[in-house]
Amino acid sequence: MTTSANPSAVRQPRSRADSSDNPYIVGRRYDRVFFLLPPLAALLLGASISGTEFADREFDFFGYDVSWSSLLIGIFIHAHLVIVFFRSHGNPEIFAAHRIRFIAIPVLLYAGMLSSLWVLISVSVLVTFWDVYHSALQTFGFGRIYDRKSGNDPQHGRRLDWWLNHLLYIGPIVAGATMIDHFEDFEEFEEIDSARAAFFTKIPAFMEGNQQYFTWTILAAGSLFLVYYVWCQWQFHRQGHSISPQKVFLFTSTGACSIYTWGFNSFGEAFFIMNLFHALQYFGIVWSSEKNHMMKLFRVDALRYGKPIALSLFIALPLAYGAWVEAVDTDIRYLWSITLVVSLLHFWYDGFIWSVRKQQI
Numbered sequence: 001m002t003t004s005a006n007p008s009a010v011r012q013p014r015s016r017a018d019s020s021d022n023p024y025i026v027g028r029r030y031d032r033v034f035f036l037l038p039p040l041a042a043l044l045l046g047a048s049i050s051g052t053e054f055a056d057r058e059f060d061f062f063g064y065d066v067s068w069s070s071l072l073i074g075i076f077i078h079a080h081l082v083i084v085f086f087r088s089h090g091n092p093e094i095f096a097a098h099r100i101r102f103i104a105i106p107v108l109l110y111a112g113m114l115s116s117l118w119v120l121i122s123v124s125v126l127v128t129f130w131d132v133y134h135s136a137l138q139t140f141g142f143g144r145i146y147d148r149k150s151g152n153d154p155q156h157g158r159r160l161d162w163w164l165n166h167l168l169y170i171g172p173i174v175a176g177a178t179m180i181d182h183f184e185d186f187e188e189f190e191e192i193d194s195a196r197a198a199f200f201t202k203i204p205a206f207m208e209g210n211q212q213y214f215t216w217t218i219l220a221a222g223s224l225f226l227v228y229y230v231w232c233q234w235q236f237h238r239q240g241h242s243i244s245p246q247k248v249f250l251f252t253s254t255g256a257c258s259i260y261t262w263g264f265n266s267f268g269e270a271f272f273i274m275n276l277f278h279a280l281q282y283f284g285i286v287w288s289s290e291k292n293h294m295m296k297l298f299r300v301d302a303l304r305y306g307k308p309i310a311l312s313l314f315i316a317l318p319l320a321y322g323a324w325v326e327a328v329d330t331d332i333r334y335l336w337s338i339t340l341v342v343s344l345l346h347f348w349y350d351g352f353i354w355s356v357r358k359q360q361i
Contacts, residue, residue: 034284038277050267075322080279136169146247168255176263
């Protein structure tokens with residue numbers, strides 16, 4: 001449920017007396033390290049490794065030619081995907097309330113990919129584009145929490161923020177230098193010998209041939225929306241809506257990083273940069289919200305050093321899974337299907353859990 005973007009139609013924000021004394025999600029230092037600074041830090045790191053042997057020199061890793069940067073970011077990406085299970089299956093309250101979808105859906109999805117090539121290829125392509133949508137919503141979710149922490153009605157301006165994050169994240173992909181890197185996944189349908197599959201294989205060429213029209217459309221519509229967004233924020237402020245510096249910084253830095261990397265890819269490290277900060281932010285939010293459940297899950301809650309042990313396992317086990325995925329032979333269907341199940345469920349479970357806790361944002 002969202003309110004209108006029209007400032008005159010939104011409900012009045014809560015009074016300052018209702019605002020939180022802590023404007024941060026966790027704390028000043030924690031938020032800076034895991035939520036606020038990662039976009040700019042990732043951009044600087046991506047620029048620093050561009051053109052170096054770390055990024056360009058390839059070696060053999062279980063039959064794949066990889067560089068250290070591509071291997072490590074691949075491991076980190078898949079590690080952050082699998083930790084969603086700490087939020088779904090590892091959280092007893094969430095799991096008990098939605099037991100069927102957390103048990104039956106993974107089994108049915110995996111069986112579908114093993115029995116149907118259509119399902120396997122469709123899921124593989126879907127993962128690419130759901131990842132883009134999911135990444136935009138993660139920043140949106142953080143922004144809404146910061147808004148609430150500033151004492152605002154969590155529904156106030158919600159739809160505007162939703163559209164802004166999609167514009168700043170998806171717009172540069174469709175209009176920018178990395179567009180074909182995303183849409184070329186449709187070529188996987190070439191493995192299916194049918195007229196319907198042939199339709200999907202033509203999408204990359206269509207997008208590449210008409211990219212200039214998408215670019216100008218997004219630039220025009222996006223510019224108008226940004227002007228409208230700023231005007232709405234000014235109107236909100238006049239009505240007593242508190243501006244969250246944390247939210248402004250997060251949206252601005254993430255948007256600038258997205259436009260520069262997805263849009264121009266000047267360093268050739270767009271995937272490294274965008275996935276690095278997104279995954280780091282996700283590790284940060286999962287640990288902050290689920291650490292107590294993890295300590296009980298790992299049976300270390302009664303130990304003196306239970307928290308450091310749980311943290312070590314929280315980092316090591318997902319990274320081990322990520323390394324396994326990077327080594328998996330994608331021609332082995334039953335193994336590749338496992339990685340796709342984890343990826344798809346990450347996007348679905350995470351979005352579902354955010355919606356369950358929507359009253360918090």
